[in-house]
Amino acid sequence: MGQLFSDTSKNEDNGDLVSSATKYFMKIKAETKIISQETIRLIELHLKKGNIQGANSVIINALKNIDKAPINIAVTGESGGGKSSFINALRGVEPEDQGAAEEGVTETTMMRTPYKHPKIKSLTLWDLPGIGTMNFPPKDYLEKVQIQEYDFFVIVSASRLTKLELDLAKAIIFMKKNYYFVRTKVDIDLQNEKESKPRTFDREKTLQQIRSYCVNTFSQNSMDAPHIFLISNRHLSDYDFPVLMDTLIKDLPVQKRHNLMLSLPNITEAAIDRKHKSMQQYIWMEAFKAGILATVPVVGIIRDDVEKLKVKLNHYRVLFGVDDESVEFMAKDSQMPVEQLRKILKSPYLLETKEEETLGELFLKYLEKFASANGGLLATGLYFRKTFYLEFLFLDTVTEDAKVLLRETYSKV
Known part of the structure; x- marks a missing residue:
């Protein structure tokens, strides 16, 4: 799985890390940011000084404030x-x-x-x-x-x-x-x-x-x-x-936006996209905290990772209203067979494998797709733990599932 940042004061890639963080945050519109500009500046300041532990501490506190505000x-x-x-x-x-x-x-x-x-x-x-x-x-x-x-x-x-x-x-x-x-x-x-x-x-x-x-x-x-x-x-x-x-x-206030965005009903595709962008920011922040400044080793996903990923996937399904209970409710509300809705979903089956090699192949396949879509960030040398790439896959998939359900049921209401 690699290790966290170590002797960062001598790490030649610190500039790349600062550049990656700066580029990412610059792309986010001010009114949709879930991290304050002051916090972003503080993270960048720690990274420029090679103080990765200080940057991690700021990120941990920011995420805690978002969760509990x-x-x-x-x-x-x-x-x-x-x-x-x-x-x-x-x-x-x-x-x-x-x-x-x-x-x-x-x-x-x-x-x-x-x-x-x-x-x-x-x-x-x-x-x-x-x-x-x-x-x-x-x-x-x-x-x-x-x-x-x-x-x-x-x-x-x-x-x-x-x-x-x-x-x-x-x-x-x-x-x-x-x-x-x-x-x-x-x-x-x-x-x-x-x-x-x-x-x-x-x-x-x-x-x-x-x-x-x-x-x-x-x-x-x-x-x-x-x-x-x-x-x-x-x-x-x-x-x-x-x-x-x-x-x-x-x-x-900035730190309260994330949870309000996640609370909103999936009434339009724009509302679903808003949730996606907010969760994407949250995952990026977690990934910055736990990232590594090296290429991702191509090894199997360990069993402990799989269990954690299952929990994450189920959490995202609930937040985006594509979990089993939500789908049953939507089927009843739109007077449609629940199996008709279930068969158009992809997220429930993302981790339906017990073979580490198969999950590893999934990771490599998505890593290639992710690198292609986000080459500007990856090209600077910032890499994350393998599980974070899969979390982005989960997020993209539940987002698309939510949109498909909205399209399928909206015309029936």
């Missing part, structure tokens, strides 16, 4: 505005699933309710009691629901903005917190408009009227309009839900 999203608004269904949509659960936020009921709770994401344990969505159910001013309301704990607020409404919601927005601004306004159930508004004006109905014009009303309401109350997103909790790929996700990711 809590994300707390507060969802509030008047009762009946679609808070619960919005929370369920963000968590990728159906109303009847165990642990789902209860939809379509009159709000009586006076306490905030946490909902953990089923796959990303560091992400919690908080269902806050409607401000109209609590008999005190917005500022006191925010203190009651512990405003400082949240990364941002989402005010959800399905109709006209109320004075209480506007006052709440003002209080959130006063307390220097970010908030976003989500107008739900626009699909119902469009359907109603189409039924009432079948000859003159204009979908885009109706959506613009809804958006303009929201903007004008804020303006009439001497407020700058926040980001406004028109969505349907039942049809996430339509309207502004994908734009909302992009905005939330961009506005979060």
Whole structure:
């Protein structure tokens, strides 16, 4: 398997390592980076000095922060505005699933309710009691629901903005917190408009009227309009839900972006690609930490590696929604035979071999493909443990599986 960096202060390839790291990080757009620019500069500084242990330490801490950084999203608004269904949509659960936020009921709770994401344990969505159910001013309301704990607020409404919601927005601004306004159930508004004006109905014009009303309401109350997103909790790929996700990711602190990206439902191929790019960054960081400055020895993959790789592959399948449980759910939801979906997947069979030679051949085959696609980085002399190349293979395969499932089931819904 090779060994970790050793006497790096005398290693002539340090310049290549710095060059490789710099080239890789330069290719990533600022709004999608999961490692801060300050951390990147610190890694490069250690590498230039030949201090590989120092660089590894920075990377280990950065990865630990990414894994454990809590994300707390507060969802509030008047009762009946679609808070619960919005929370369920963000968590990728159906109303009847165990642990789902209860939809379509009159709000009586006076306490905030946490909902953990089923796959990303560091992400919690908080269902806050409607401000109209609590008999005190917005500022006191925010203190009651512990405003400082949240990364941002989402005010959800399905109709006209109320004075209480506007006052709440003002209080959130006063307390220097970010908030976003989500107008739900626009699909119902469009359907109603189409039924009432079948000859003159204009979908885009109706959506613009809804958006303009929201903007004008804020303006009439001497407020700058926040980001406004028109969505349907039942049809996430339509309207502004994908734009909302992009905005939330961009506005979060860098170390929190990764887990939020992984939490998003596979509603579009762009969302799946976003997950892929984030996981790719994470794997690269792990590989920088454990890399070797030598060509990869062409030897068999040892049994311990195989077991670890199985765990990694299963983890990626779960994150990308192509594991057995997710496929069964998709089959049921789209009313398709589960075997029909399983047979179009490739990731479940990547490690279906007990022969080390076969797995070794898989490694060599992908290494050639990987080197061809990433020659700029490999040509500088930066190489990783063999298992990391296979992790990239896993990532590419589960990504393609997720896209194939989306295409196959989307047309059936």
